[in-house]
Each structure stands twice: as C-alpha cells, then as structure tokens.
Amino acid sequence: xxxxxxxxxxxxxxxxxxxxxxxxxxxxxxxxxxxxxxxxxxxxxxxxxxxxxxxxxxxxxxxxxxxxxxxxxxxxxxxxxxxxxxxxxxxxxxxxxxxxxxxxxxxxxxxxxxxxxxxxxxxxxxxxxxxxxxxxxxxxxxxxxxxxxxxxxxxxxxxxxxxxxxxxxxxxxxxxxxxxxxxxxxxxxxxxxxxxxxxxxxxxxxxxxxxxxxxxxxxxxxxxxxxxxxxxxxxxxxxxxxxxxxxxxxxxxxxxxxxxxxxxxxxxxxxxxxxxxxxxxxxxxxxxxxxx
Amino acid sequence: xxxxxxxxxxxxxxxxxxxxxxxxxxxxxxxxxxxxxxxxxxxxxxxxxxxxxxxxxxxxxxxxxxxxxxxxxxxxxxxxxxxxxxxxxxxxxxxxxxxxxxxxxxxxxxxxxxxxxxxxxxxxxxxxxxxxxxxxxxxxxxxxxxxxxxxxxxxxxxxxxxxxxxxxxxxxxxxxxxxxxxxxxxxxxxxxxxxxxxxxxxxxxxxxxxxxxxxxxxxxxxxxxxxxxxxxxxxxxxxxxxxxxxxxxxxxxxxxxxxxxxxxxxxxxxxxxxxxxxxxxxxxxxxxxxxxxxxxxxxxxxxxxxxxxxxxxxxxxxxxxxxxxx
Numbered sequence: 094x095x096x097x098x099x100x101x102x103x104x105x106x107x108x109x110x111x112x113x114x115x116x117x118x119x120x121x122x123x124x125x126x127x128x129x130x131x132x133x134x135x136x137x138x139x140x141x142x143x144x145x146x147x148x149x150x151x152x153x154x155x156x157x158x159x160x161x162x163x164x165x166x167x168x169x170x171x172x173x174x175x176x177x178x179x180x181x182x183x184x185x186x187x188x189x190x191x192x193x194x195x196x197x198x199x200x201x202x203x204x205x206x207x208x209x210x211x212x213x214x215x216x217x218x219x220x221x222x223x224x225x226x227x228x229x230x231x232x233x234x235x236x237x238x239x240x241x242x243x244x245x246x247x248x249x250x251x252x253x254x255x256x257x258x259x260x261x262x263x264x265x266x267x268x269x270x271x272x273x274x275x276x277x278x279x280x281x282x283x284x285x286x287x288x289x290x291x292x293x294x295x296x297x298x299x300x301x302x303x304x305x306x307x308x309x310x311x312x313x314x315x316x317x318x319x320x321x322x323x324x325x326x327x328x329x330x331x332x333x334x335x336x337x338x339x340x341x342x343x344x345x346x347x348x349x350x351x352x353x354x355x356x357x358x359x360x361x362x363x364x365x366x367x368x369x370x371x372x373x374x375x376x377x378x379x380x381x382x383x384x385x
Numbered sequence: 386x387x388x389x390x391x392x393x394x395x396x397x398x399x400x401x402x403x404x405x406x407x408x409x410x411x412x413x414x415x416x417x418x419x420x421x422x423x424x425x426x427x428x429x430x431x432x433x434x435x436x437x438x439x440x441x442x443x444x445x446x447x448x449x450x451x452x453x454x455x456x457x458x459x460x461x462x463x464x465x466x467x468x469x470x471x472x473x474x475x476x477x478x479x480x481x482x483x484x485x486x487x488x489x490x491x492x493x494x495x496x497x498x499x500x501x502x503x504x505x506x507x508x509x510x511x512x513x514x515x516x517x518x519x520x521x522x523x524x525x526x527x528x529x530x531x532x533x534x535x536x537x538x539x540x541x542x543x544x545x546x547x548x549x550x551x552x553x554x555x556x557x558x559x560x561x562x563x564x565x566x567x568x569x570x571x572x573x574x575x576x577x578x579x580x581x582x583x584x585x586x587x588x589x590x591x592x593x594x595x596x597x598x599x600x601x602x603x604x605x606x607x608x609x610x611x612x613x614x615x616x617x618x619x620x621x622x623x624x625x626x627x628x629x630x631x632x633x634x635x636x637x638x639x640x641x642x643x644x645x646x647x648x649x650x651x652x653x654x655x656x657x658x659x660x661x662x663x664x665x666x667x668x669x670x671x672x673x674x675x676x677x678x679x680x681x682x683x684x685x686x687x688x689x690x691x692x693x694x695x696x697x698x699x700x701x702x703x704x705x706x707x708x709x710x711x
Contacts, residue, residue, distance in 0.1 A: 114506055117502075117506070118503075118506060118507075118512070118516075121499075121503055122516075122519065124578070125519055125520070125522070125523060125578065125582070126519060126522075127545075128523075128534050128535070128538060128578065129522055129523070129526075131534075131537075131538065131545060132530075132534050132537075135537070143543065144542065144543040145543070146542075146543055146545070146548050147548065149548065149551045149552050150551075150552045150554075151552070152552065158545070194433075198429050198430040198433060199430060201426040201427070201429065201430060202426065202427045202429075202430035202431065204423075204426060205423040205424065205426040205427035206427065208423055209420060209423040209424070209427070211420070217431070218695070219691060219692075219695055220439075221434065222691055222694065222695060223687060223688055223691040224434060224438040226635050226639070226687050226690065226691050226694070227438075227639075227684055227687050228638050228639050228660050228663075228680075228683050228684070228687060229639055229640065229641075230641065230660045230663045230664050230667070230680070230683075231445075231660070231663065231679075231680035231681075231683045231684055231687075232438070232441065233667075233668075234445060234448070234663075234667050234673060234676045234677055234680045235441035235442070235444040235445040235448060235677065235680075236437070236441050237667075237668075237673075238444060238448065238453065238455075238673060239440070239441055239444055241455075254437055255437075257433065257437060258437045258438055261430060261433065261434050261437075262434065262438075265430060265434075290422050314525065317527070318526075318527035318528065318529075319527075320527065320528065320529040320642040320645075320646075321640075321641070321642060321645075321664075325668055334527075335527050335529040335530070335642075338529060338530065338533065339529055339533075339646065349537055352533050352537070353533075353534075353537065355530075356526075356530040356533060356534060359526075359527050359530050360525065360526045360527065360530055363525040363526070363527070364521065364522055364525045364526075366525070367521045367522075367524070367525040368518065368521060371517075371518075371521065374521065374524075374586075375583075375586045375587060375590055378524070378583060378632075379587060379628055379629075379632055380632070380694075380698075382628045382632075382697070382698060383587050383590050383591070383625060383628060384590070385586075385589075385590045385593070
C-alpha cells in the first residue's frame with residue numbers, strides 16, 4: 094500500500110468524534126457480550142440468586158449480578174436427572190452423520206460440477222442452491238408425512254436424512270467454488286505423468302482439504318443448532334440438545350438455571366469450533382459469495 | 386500406460402505432428418471418458434438430493450391438492466384447489482406475509498446500518514482482530530438458545546433488560562414480550578444481536594477489497610472521509626451488502642426458532658410471520674393440506690430469491706474476488 098496512513102491534524106471536532114466512536118464501540122461490545130455473560134453467570138447461580146434484581150432506577154445496584162455463591166448444581170442435574178449425556182450423543186450422531194454424508198457426496202459432486210460442462214448444468218446448480226434456501230418449515234411439511242409412513246420419524250437416520258436436505262446442497266455449492274479455484278493443469282500434469290483419473294483427483298485433494306474440513310465443521314454446526322427438524326422429525330426417539338433444552342420449559346415453572354446451563358452446554362462447543370474454522374466461516378455463512 | 390493411451394487418442398484424431406504445443410483446453414483432452422467418469426461422481430449426490438428434496442416436493446403438490454388424513458387407514462380426500470382458494474380469504478395468511486416483511490425490513494435495516502457502521506470503525510484498527518473473535522460468539526449460538534436467553538433477559542420479574550428498560554423509563558407497564566407494540570421489537574433485537582456481527586464481517590471483507598488508489602485519488606481531490614465513504618467505498622461495497630441482505634432475508638424466513646420459542650407468534654399475532662403460521666397450521670392443527678398450500682407460496686418466494694442470488698453470484702460485475710487469486 095502506497096500510503097494507507099494519511100496525516101491527520103488534531104481539532105476539537107475530531108477528538109469529540111473519536112470519543113463518540115469509542116463510546117459507540119464500548120456500547121456495542123457490551124451489547125454483544127452481556128447476554129453471553131449473563132447466560133454463563135446465571136448457569137452457576139441457584140434459583141434465588143438468579144432472580145435477584147436491583148430496584149428500578151437503582152443504577153448502583155448492578156453489582157447484584159455478581160453477588161452469588163457459584164453452584165454447579167444445574168450442570169450436575171442436567172447430566173444425572175435429565176440425561177443430557179444421551180442428548181449430546183444424539184446431537185453428535187445426527188450432526189456428524191449428516192455432515193460426513195453431505196461432505197463426502199458433496200465433494201465428489203462438486204468436483205464433477207466444477208470440471209464438467211454439460212447442457213442444463215445451470216439448471217442443476219439452481220435446483221441445488223434453491224434446495225438449500227427453502228424454508229425449513231416448508232420442507233418439513235411433506236418430509237414429515239413421508240417419514241411418518243416409512244417409520245423414520247423419531248429415529249436418528251431420519252434426522253440425518255432431514256439434515257442432509259440442507260447440508261448436501263450447501264456442501265456441493267460451496268465446494269464447487271473451491272474446486273473452481275484449483276487449476277485443471279495440476280490434474281493434467283498428473284495424468285500426463287501416468288496417473289489415472291482417481292489418482293489425479295487425489296492429487297488435488299490436499300489443496301482443498303482445509304476447506305473440506307472446515308465445511309464438515311460448518312455442516313455439524315448447522316445441524317447441531319437446528320431446532321425445527323429435531324422437534325418434529327426427531328421427536329420421540331432422537332431428541333437432540335436444542336429440543337431437550339426447550340423441554341426444560343415446563344407448564345408449572347420454567348427451570349431457568351437448567352436452561353442457562355443447557356444453553357452453555359449447547360453453545361460452548363460450537364463457539365470453539367467456530368473459532369477453529371474462523372478463516373472459512375464467512376465464506377461458509379455466505380454460501381461462498383464472500384471470501385476473506 | 387496412460388501416456389500411451391493419450392498418444393493413441395491424438396493419433397486417432399490425426400493431430401499428432403511430431404512437436405505439438407498443447408494449450409490449456411481440457412475439453413479436447415480425452416473428452417468422452419472423463420465425462421462419464423464425472424457423471425458417475427455426480428450421480429450419488431444428485432440421486433440422494435432428489436430423493437430428499439424433489440420427491441417431497443412432488444408430495445407437497447399432492448398434499449396441497451388433498452385434505453391429508455393422518456389417521457392410518459383413511460385415504461386422503463381430493464380437494465382440488467380448495468386449499469389455495471381458501472388462502473385468499475384467510476386473514477392470518479395475508480397478515481403473515483405483512484408481518485414477515487415488516488419483521489425482515491426491521492431486522493435488515495438495523496442490522497445493515499449497525500453492521501456497516503461497526504465495520505467502518507473497526508477496519509484497519511487495532512481492535513479489529515479482537516472484535517472479530519467477539520463477533521463469532523453470538524453467531525455460533527443455536528437460535529433456540531438465543532431465544533431462551535432473550536426470554537430470560539426480557540422476563541418481567543427478573544430480566545435484566547426488563548430492568549434496564551424500566552429504569553430508563555421507556556417501558557410503562559406490562560412485560561416486554563406480552564406487549565403488542567414491544568414484542569416485535571424484542572424479537573427483532575434478538576435477531577439483530579445474533580446477526581449484526583455477520584453483516585459486519587461481510588462488510589469488513591468488502592472494505593478490504595475497496596481499491597486504495599481510488600480512495601487516495603479522491604482524497605487528493607479534496608474529499609473528506611465522509612464524502613470518501615459515500616462516493617468510493619459504498620459503491621464498492623454494494624455487491625457485498627446485496628449478498629448480505631439477500632442471505633439475511635432468506636434466513637429470516639428459513640429459521641423461526643427464536644420466534645417460536647419467545648412468543649410463539651403472539652401476543653395477538655403481533656409476531657406471527659408466515660413461517661410461524663405455517664408451523665401452527667401444519668404441526669399444531671395438523672391441517673397438512675392447507676399447510677402444503679402455504680408452503681408452496683413460501684417456496685415461490687424462495688425460488689424468486691434464488692434467481693436473484695444466482696444472478697448476483699454469476700454476474701461478472703459483481704465478482705467479489707478482486708484479483709481472482711484467492
């Protein structure tokens with residue numbers, strides 16, 4: 094860059110402006126982090142502490158938030174009485190199953206779509222992306238009837254198939270963009286050197302491997318966070334974490350402590366994974382339209 | 386072995402004349418076998434996708450023309466286009482569309498303006514890396530959890546946001562989610578909290594692609610930072626913002642988890658966007674035929690959005706890769 098920094102002269106207006114900017118950033122930071130902090134803190138509070146609030150307009154009383162003796166009772170309760178271990182297992186199987194199927198088939202299809210030219214390719218691609226964009230509820234209406242008659246409602250395979258409806262088109266679409274960026278010359282060189290087509294595909298796999306890995310993680314994320322499919326198609330035998338969390342709401346009383354703890358259990362691994370694939374996250378969440 | 390095959394192919398085509406320069410033309414290079422090979426690679430995914438999307442779609446059309454009976458042994462009753470004609474007299478259906486657009490418009494306008502503002506402030510600043518890490522956290526949260534979290538914050542007896550609003554004196558009486566005029570804002574705020582960071586990240590990626598030369602040239606010509614933003618950065622950002630708007634709008638009716646959890650469409654249908662209504666019709670009242678008709682109307686919007694999106698993806702002027710070397 095020639096000169097990214099341009100000389101700026103100090104003026105009262107400018108320093109007032111920069112103070113404004115800093116205040117805005119602080120407010121935005123608090124607004125983003127506060128709910129997360131409250132969730133984390135509340136999950137360690139017992140019922141009485143969690144419901145403590147300062148009096149209205151009592152700005153000094155905010156410290157009440159941190160005035161508690163931490164307890165891990167809610168977490169213990171989740172894993173002993175509420176069988177959250179089982180739900181984590183269900184979530185993991187459903188998410189991983191669908192992610193692996195989607196990315197495996199998706200890689201093959203994406204490679205083919207990237208290399209082949211044929212009539213109707215555009216329409217095929219459009220069909221694929223519109224499948225991914227269809228509203229979950231609308232997809233679920235016929236899927237529910239079909240799965241009901243074939244006994245897939247309430248089973249993990251049913252849930253895996255349901256998640257594949259959005260993961261597979263996602264994987265195909267986004268990995269196609271990855272293969273498009275790998276020059277054909279590499280495979281060509283491999284072919285000239287005596288490799289067969291399968292070997293030449295393996296030759297370029299290392300180039301797309303990080304992306305493939307990242308999109309497995311993203312597929313896991315999408316399915317892990319899903320609630321609608323899990324609540325209708327997984328209802329009964331295949332209860333996942335979000336559904337189990339929602340079931341903590343009972344008619345008599347909402348168990349807020351447990352819900353917050355369940356929220357932490359559901360969210361923490363995904364945040365960790367999100368940080369892990371940080372580089373591919375925006376690409377993934379924008380269907381490959383934006384690359385960083 | 387393979388080398389020999391290639392030689393034979395070229396000889397067959399009568400093009401082998403000793404020394405020959407092979408340009409980068411993969412199509413000529415062993416065309417036919419490769420095509421079949423690629424088709425075989427493509428087939429499993431396409432078949433699976435057809436089984437779980439095309440086949441249900443045919444079912445959806447069938448269902449929309451019938452009165453679907455969920456009791457085993459009973460066969461579906463032919464209803465013709467009744468399910469569709471009933472939609473026209475269905476007040477909730479029309480309201481669902483209006484609420485959906487209202488909800489999306491509110492979400493999008495706040496998210497875009499906030500996200501762009503944050504991105505501009507953070508671009509090239511020391512805090513950029515730190516904030517990006519912070520940004521990731523709400524986005525990774527399951528919408529259900531976000532819904533519960535905000536329900537907790539809005540709660541009328543122990544919610545911190547409820548306390549904040551009361552202390553500021555903006556909220557008069559009643560709870561936030563139980564109030565017709567506040568519920569929509571409350572739901573929008575949840576979406577804004579979760580997804581403004583995505584807009585900011587997209588905008589940041591876009592700002593990195595704004596040609597520095599143009600900015601400098603404009604500054605040399607005497608433009609201030611604000612003028613510079615509107616006449617150079619914003620036009621360059623436009624495709625990114627378009628993508629952001631389309632994707633967020635799409636997700637606004639793809640995911641209704643937060644609304645389902647927080648208000649269930651209430652109070653008095655104030656937050657009942659069309660997908661929520663569809664959920665009620667199909668999975669609360671189990672009127673699957675009518676649900677199918679609503680679903681088809683939603684899918685039409687999806688297809689329309691998809692057409693726009695693919696145009697944006699393909700249009701060379703909107704190519705988001707500045708140099709094609711990513």
